[in-house]
Amino acid sequence: MPLAHADPIVRSALPAHADPIARAPSVAPAVPPAPPPIVHADPIVQVSSAAPAVPRTTDGDAAKPRPFISRLWGRGKSDAEIEADGAPGDDATGSEDAYEIIPPPPPDPGARQSWLTRLRSGLSKTSAGLTGIFVGVKVDDALFEELETALLMSDAGMDATEFLLESLKQKVRIERLSNGAQVREALRELLIELLAPLERSMVLGRAQPLVVMIAGVNGAGKTTSIGKLAKHLQSYGQSVLLAAGDTFRAAAREQLVIWGERNNVTVVEQSGGDPAAVIFDAVNAARARRIDVMMADTAGRLPTQLHLMEELRKVKRVVGKAMDGAPHEVLLVIDANTGQNALTQVKAFDDALGLTGLIVTKLDGTAKGGILAAIARQRPIPVYFIGVGESVDDLQPFSAAEFADALLGIEPL
Known part of the structure; x- marks a missing residue:
């Protein structure tokens, strides 16, 4: 269990x-x-x-x-x-x-159950393709061929798909599984085992302030995720300060200021300034005020834009000069709807910055969900949170078991 x-x-x-x-x-x-x-x-x-x-x-x-x-x-x-x-x-x-x-x-049990319902709804495109495979079928090669197609369609990728199928065939043979329900339960166990390394913890309080640098491509949901995460941290009694490091897009600064007003959090921002300088000032302000957590937004960029990726490295170096050991967390926000491109982003940003965690957003749309299996196989960076909506409470901790159940259309007990 x-x-x-x-x-x-x-x-x-x-x-x-x-x-x-x-x-x-x-x-x-x-x-x-x-x-x-x-x-x-x-x-x-x-x-x-x-x-x-x-x-x-x-x-x-x-x-x-x-x-x-x-x-x-x-x-x-x-x-x-x-x-x-x-x-x-x-x-x-x-x-x-x-x-x-x-x-x-x-x-609040009701709120949690509502969130899990939205997660299952968001992953229904994948679960619909997988659930039907196991109904009234013989456990033979045809079943595994259909399962292979469904996993590839879910954005799991070839590596994770082959790994799951080989492990499943071995489990079926050893445990002598003879019907579709048993095979689905075996696949659930394998998925949980594959995703479990992503279910890890972010440690608060090991520095004051704890400096969190957040990166991602345009449109992934960085600014919104920062606002939601600030609210979550406040539920632990943590004081929070935000830095508007996306200085080139006025809408990003304004959006972060709005989130700061909602959460009663100070936002350090400057129009058209150098992003590294703004974040440097924010770190010093957080230290002077004895703030618990300082989160820095950064400009969205594609990993193929090498000069912009180099700018991110510069921001990280400057933050390290402002405070020894900072940034303590480097998080990447990825859009679950981008499929295998999300895995490419994870690899590129990890190589450039050394990621410590992921935030996966927009699982309430047409996301297929299998991308987390691909990440777990090729770049198992912890997934701290997943998002299924726009409200402040829609960013929730990642659970391997809950995610596997939603992916396979299994109702929770």
């Missing part, structure tokens, strides 16, 4: 004077308690500066406690792999910090 989804927002605790959700210290037991059940409620993994007592290692090194690491961050890894990699925040707070799960306010 797949894990219920958790929000890809993970926040390490700030000092007491800066933490908007500060909690009084309590005496911790000698052994960390089992974490509460993971629900659809955007859990926060928090790094506490006052670490409770934790079990010591058994190799004789009593000076170094073993951290309690949330499985939300290390999903898909063993305990040994997590400890070898280090937990989020180790570079800033030390490896001896303990990790505790802080549950957020209860979600």
Whole structure:
């Protein structure tokens, strides 16, 4: 049974004077308690500066406690792999910090169900082609040929399609699956396994401000996604400042200012100025005001426009001069309707900037959805959020299980 989804927002605790959700210290037991059940409620993994007592290692090194690491961050890894990699925040707070799960306010089940309904509706073009294949069919070569065509039509690409089909044939043979329903369930499991590496977490609080640089081609939905993401971050008590780095398009600056007014967020903008200079000033303003998160919009560009891609590299270098280690997150916004071209964008921007995450928009249109399978196979960069509409709450965390169910037309339990 797949894990219920958790929000890809993970926040390490700030000092007491800066933490908007500060909690009084309590005496911790000698052994960390089992974490509460993971629900659809955007859990926060928090790094506490006052670490409770934790079990010591058994190799004789009593000076170094073993951290309690949330499985939300290390999903898909063993305990040994997590400890070898280090937990989020180790570079800033030390490896001896303990990790505790802080549950957020209860979600609105009705709103979540409404969002999942819109996601299934947005992916109905793909699910309609896949669902009919498994109804009243024999498990033979003809079924796999139809499935291959449907996956290619969903924008999964040749690599992901061949991988899924070969894995499915092996699963059918080993488990002796004999009807279409069983094969569809097997494909669902394989899709979840393929997409699981994309379901990762963005760590908040490891720097103040946390500098987030957002890129993408024209029309992908960068500015709108920034406004929605600002609202989401505010639900965690994070203060936000925006930088209008798209200085050449007046409409982009005006749109960002409108989102800033909606969310009561300051926007640093300048008409016709140098984008790097505007973002540089925004970083310094965020540091002076002790802002938690500073997000920078950038001008839309095609990856084939080499001089504009070089300008993006310049912006990243200038941000690094404004603050050591910045930008801490480099996100790419992609339009799910662009098919295999989205994969090309991911590769080009990743090669140029070193992407840390993706935001996938416009899954409420004619998007086919299989493009995430192609990304998972060729460039598995975490998908922090997916968008299915224009309202502020339509940007939601990515869940591999929910997405696979919507792609195959499977109703949630």
